[in-house]
Amino acid sequence: MSAREEILQRVRGAVADVTTPVGQRPVAPARTMHDLSDAGALELFAERVADYRATVIRVATADVPATVADALARLGCRSVVVPSGLDPAWTAGLDAAVTVLPEVEATSHAQLDAVDAVVTAAKVGIAVTGTIILDHGPDQGRRELTLVPDTHVCVIGADQVVPDVPDAVARLRPEVGAAQPLTWISGPSATSDIELNRVEGVHGPRNLVVVIAE
Amino acid sequence: MTTQPSGPVGASPAAYAPLQETSPTFVGMPKFPKAARAELANAQQRKNLRHATHTIRTKRGNVVREIDDWEALRVAGADLKDEALTHLGDYLEQLESSLTANGAVVHWARDAQEANRIVLDIVQSKHVDEVVKVKSMVTQEIELNEALEAAGINAWETDLAELIVQLGHDRPSHILVPAIHRNRSEIREIFLREMGQVGRPAPADLTDDPPRLAEAARLHLREKFLRAKVGISGANFAIADTGTLVVVESEGNGRMCLTLPETLISVVGIEKVLPTWEDLGPMLQLLPRSSTGERMNPYTTMWSGVHEGDGPQEVHVVLLDNGRSHVLGDRLGRQALRCIRCSACLNVCPVYERTGGHAYGSVYPGPIGAVLNPQLRGTASDIDKSLPYASSLCGACFDACPVRINIPELLVELRGTVVKNAGNTPESAAMKAAAWVLSDPKRLAVAQRAATTAGRLTGGKPLRSIPGLGAWTNARDVPSPPKESFRQWWARERGKGDGR
Numbered sequence: 041m042s043a044r045e046e047i048l049q050r051v052r053g054a055v056a057d058v059t060t061p062v063g064q065r066p067v068a069p070a071r072t073m074h075d076l077s078d079a080g081a082l083e084l085f086a087e088r089v090a091d092y093r094a095t096v097i098r099v100a101t102a103d104v105p106a107t108v109a110d111a112l113a114r115l116g117c118r119s120v121v122v123p124s125g126l127d128p129a130w131t132a133g134l135d136a137a138v139t140v141l142p143e144v145e146a147t148s149h150a151q152l153d154a155v156d157a158v159v160t161a162a163k164v165g166i167a168v169t170g171t172i173i174l175d176h177g178p179d180q181g182r183r184e185l186t187l188v189p190d191t192h193v194c195v196i197g198a199d200q201v202v203p204d205v206p207d208a209v210a211r212l213r214p215e216v217g218a219a220q221p222l223t224w225i226s227g228p229s230a231t232s233d234i235e236l237n238r239v240e241g242v243h244g245p246r247n248l249v250v251v252i253a254e
Numbered sequence: 255m256t257t258q259p260s261g262p263v264g265a266s267p268a269a270y271a272p273l274q275e276t277s278p279t280f281v282g283m284p285k286f287p288k289a290a291r292a293e294l295a296n297a298q299q300r301k302n303l304r305h306a307t308h309t310i311r312t313k314r315g316n317v318v319r320e321i322d323d324w325e326a327l328r329v330a331g332a333d334l335k336d337e338a339l340t341h342l343g344d345y346l347e348q349l350e351s352s353l354t355a356n357g358a359v360v361h362w363a364r365d366a367q368e369a370n371r372i373v374l375d376i377v378q379s380k381h382v383d384e385v386v387k388v389k390s391m392v393t394q395e396i397e398l399n400e401a402l403e404a405a406g407i408n409a410w411e412t413d414l415a416e417l418i419v420q421l422g423h424d425r426p427s428h429i430l431v432p433a434i435h436r437n438r439s440e441i442r443e444i445f446l447r448e449m450g451q452v453g454r455p456a457p458a459d460l461t462d463d464p465p466r467l468a469e470a471a472r473l474h475l476r477e478k479f480l481r482a483k484v485g486i487s488g489a490n491f492a493i494a495d496t497g498t499l500v501v502v503e504s505e506g507n508g509r510m511c512l513t514l515p516e517t518l519i520s521v522v523g524i525e526k527v528l529p530t531w532e533d534l535g536p537m538l539q540l541l542p543r544s545s546t547g548e549r550m551n552p553y554t555t556m557w558s559g560v561h562e563g564d565g566p567q568e569v570h571v572v573l574l575d576n577g578r579s580h581v582l583g584d585r586l587g588r589q590a591l592r593c594i595r596c597s598a599c600l601n602v603c604p605v606y607e608r609t610g611g612h613a614y615g616s617v618y619p620g621p622i623g624a625v626l627n628p629q630l631r632g633t634a635s636d637i638d639k640s641l642p643y644a645s646s647l648c649g650a651c652f653d654a655c656p657v658r659i660n661i662p663e664l665l666v667e668l669r670g671t672v673v674k675n676a677g678n679t680p681e682s683a684a685m686k687a688a689a690w691v692l693s694d695p696k697r698l699a700v701a702q703r704a705a706t707t708a709g710r711l712t713g714g715k716p717l718r719s720i721p722g723l724g725a726w727t728n729a730r731d732v733p734s735p736p737k738e739s740f741r742q743w744w745a746r747e748r749g750k751g752d753g754r
Contacts, residue, residue, distance in 0.1 A: 043360040051575075158556060184514060192601070216558065224554035225552065226553075231468055232431065234464040236309050239465050241468075243412075243505050244553060
């Protein structure tokens, strides 16, 4: 008997006492924070992202280019990689001395490792947890773009922020149904493995800048 | 692989052999009380553990209190895991077909040996001599690193704590923070001594400052990430209806291993299945808050098979039984398979807090280890026989468990199994004799007369030891029997005759 057949036979035999049909479990009530107004959700989102020692900047949509340029300059970033579908206006404010590397030209890990920063959009933000979610569409780039460089500047629209985790899960159903990979990010990478001292920036980006465009 | 499993636990309808075999690493480990005594003597470790468990416990309490319907969430978590477990065959088949539709290759493994063989075959087909690994309990359970190393392949652990454990030739002591028994100065020494042997050396001026130590790990591992061709992981969840695997982490080493290599192999215990995508709603609220005491962990990676132009272009998933179907066969015991390895039960357990993880003799320490190991491996070995007793039954673990595993109930049940399987022992002989004596007043009177005779002989001094009951009497004094029983006194004072 193949391992597959044997395991399936064993698990079916093991639950021979179960009489409820598949999928007939009690359905848990959806937990959503209906009392959280849009403004309240955005306020909470900004607060919770900042709580992870990420930098949060709330600006008018028109001010995104200047804000991105300023954030990169303040962190001393001299080179930046951009996803192919990123709004070109967002990097239009960069200093002429900053090298902009289009995603399609960053073909090796070593190239990415030499770049200082990445600028992306996002798919969904979660207020309660301070999480941004990337679905790696054209304005967010393939997964390694937001992983290897040391600084990640992420621009998220106010209308992309939902109250809680189940809201985000519901909103992401189409992307997952299309087998898109997802990356959930809550603050810069961190470890607490040495005597429980939190240290930021172990392997992922050390700096996370979240620009909320309203 | 040596220890033979005993029969199934509880009222299983049949034996679902083979059980998980006890790994060579743990064979011959002393039973819990003996191992615990040695660990208790390590004052430094006790101090570290106390600090760690209390810190995480407080953090967890704070973020759990932020959620006003936490109890409803726990019920939802338990319900959806039960749905998955009680219809596991259906959901496994669904998972297999959605993974396959997404371009992944699905393998099935009955036990550790079979899983290791499958992984080794894939790795060898890539002609590489190293792999990078995401921290994973299941690959520790099957001792995959050892199997790969025996075949000449270096398996690099990339989680900072796992790296400390691996470079220190040590064993993990906690599910969440495996190197919690090590101090910063010890970590510095390990890095300075060992890193250069296996890759980029630690900087010569390395201090014991945690950011400097983390930086040394970053530099050491980055060269491995950037050149790795094969990555190996477990999974926190495997979603049946979408064919999505989920890995929850903090450092970004997980993302590195899951996205940079060309080939990704994930070993997934069959109990990790969730029926639907929407089930992640409750689980991703329960897990981070229970585990690290955060509202959300820094990074979660979700992938559904192969994604063209992004990440590994060859994706393998090994579905592992290794004793799980046996646990599933026990109506009471199957709830242990709900476990999402959050480690909340460890951090609230007074026994774990003092003895640490090594005394449990398994990759699954603490209260959940005390129920999982004897169920997965059977109760034949000394260590597995003793684990159900490694608890004060205070119930804190049940309260903390995000999926409501009734650990104290399972411990009591397993104690019953151990006693039943033990057959005749001095203790069971004493209990049987007591039952015989106590069931008949005449026998009791005879016994009391014998006891009072003994009492007169010992002169009322406490007894220091009784042959055959050394384990009891080496820590306790037994009071000397009275010189006269109540019945004898009654007969002398008020009755007639000799009190018979």
